[in-house]
Amino acid sequence: MNCINNLNRTPIPSDVFMASVRLYYRMGKNDYYETLFRKDEAFLSQRLAQAEAYSFFKCFFAQDNKIPESRLRTLQLDSSVAKTKGEVLYKNILQIFQTIHNKEAQKFHLNVTEIVDLARILYGGYLSSEKIQYQKIERHRHSLVSTELTSKRELLEEMIAKVEEHKKQKSVETIYLYLNFMIDFLHMDLFRFDDATPLGMIIFYVMVMQDGVLATRYVSFFESLLVHIEEFKGLLEKTRFGWSEGFSELMPLHRFILKHYHDLYGLLAERARDYDYESNLEISKSDYIVNTIDKLPEVFSKEDIRLRHPLISDSTINRTLQR
Numbered sequence: 001m002n003c004i005n006n007l008n009r010t011p012i013p014s015d016v017f018m019a020s021v022r023l024y025y026r027m028g029k030n031d032y033y034e035t036l037f038r039k040d041e042a043f044l045s046q047r048l049a050q051a052e053a054y055s056f057f058k059c060f061f062a063q064d065n066k067i068p069e070s071r072l073r074t075l076q077l078d079s080s081v082a083k084t085k086g087e088v089l090y091k092n093i094l095q096i097f098q099t100i101h102n103k104e105a106q107k108f109h110l111n112v113t114e115i116v117d118l119a120r121i122l123y124g125g126y127l128s129s130e131k132i133q134y135q136k137i138e139r140h141r142h143s144l145v146s147t148e149l150t151s152k153r154e155l156l157e158e159m160i161a162k163v164e165e166h167k168k169q170k171s172v173e174t175i176y177l178y179l180n181f182m183i184d185f186l187h188m189d190l191f192r193f194d195d196a197t198p199l200g201m202i203i204f205y206v207m208v209m210q211d212g213v214l215a216t217r218y219v220s221f222f223e224s225l226l227v228h229i230e231e232f233k234g235l236l237e238k239t240r241f242g243w244s245e246g247f248s249e250l251m252p253l254h255r256f257i258l259k260h261y262h263d264l265y266g267l268l269a270e271r272a273r274d275y276d277y278e279s280n281l282e283i284s285k286s287d288y289i290v291n292t293i294d295k296l297p298e299v300f301s302k303e304d305i306r307l308r309h310p311l312i313s314d315s316t317i318n319r320t321l322q323r
Helices: 014-060 069-075 085-100 112-123 153-169 174-187 197-210 221-227 229-238 251-279 285-295 302-308 314-322
Strands: 136-141 147-151
Touching: 014 085, 014 174, 014 197, 014 221, 014 251, 069 085, 085 112, 085 197, 112 153, 112 197, 147 153, 153 174, 174 197, 174 251, 221 229, 221 251, 229 251, 285 302, 285 314, 302 314
Parallel strands: none
Antiparallel strands: 136 147
16 A cells, blocks of 8 residues: 555645646535536436446457457347356346446445455456455464465454544545555455556546546546546556555656546537537438438438437437438
């Protein structure tokens, strides 16, 4: 937990401080967005969960689990059945994001039990149950052959307690606090499976959203991240250097994350403008799509329409195309 232990000793560059201030200024419109989208919130949440699951899978698992695009679309249906381990993993991811974006679901709480439960949902049917457990560490050597093993769960509990203390004292900005937690979480080798990055990213994503960065309730975090995934992974790798000595290179990643959230709020402002405009149209949504089709090239795809009208349902698009 080297990052969390050194939080109070780490200077924040002025550009990072100002980027945080500007982000909180944009968060001032959270209430406006919640009111604007309330009528279609269930539909928007469903679409967003699908977009997040698809892009999250592409970011972290697609290289080792080749699934055709058409099959990924089919697996989004509740009636579909997974046939391979990769498909099981994708259905698990979809379930996680559907739960995150379901307002009726209970909030995620940062504790060791919910973290391991999240790991079991993510990797259930994909990894063995033995893999989805906390690592053991050697704590005391009683003799040349006798040692006492303890779980890294205890180290995680200590780190979470420190995070909660910082939150209680309001001594560290929220995104920076959870980013430090995530870096420690990734580098502490807590679990028996190889890479904790996907699990750490879900925890970071949901905790930041629950603490007020609401852009990710309406626009896709991982869809945008997918465009810059190699840069992001490179910045994550940089945080390993010096981590064991307590000097992790975290600021480049922090700048990246702040810019990412800025961009999401910019995209949300555009979506809100389009949504407000479409909601007050005197013509029907179907006629609006027809108007868009007239402006598209002679050969186009349904995805071209979705990109221009992300808030209009597939059923409306299909009816319009049939007409």
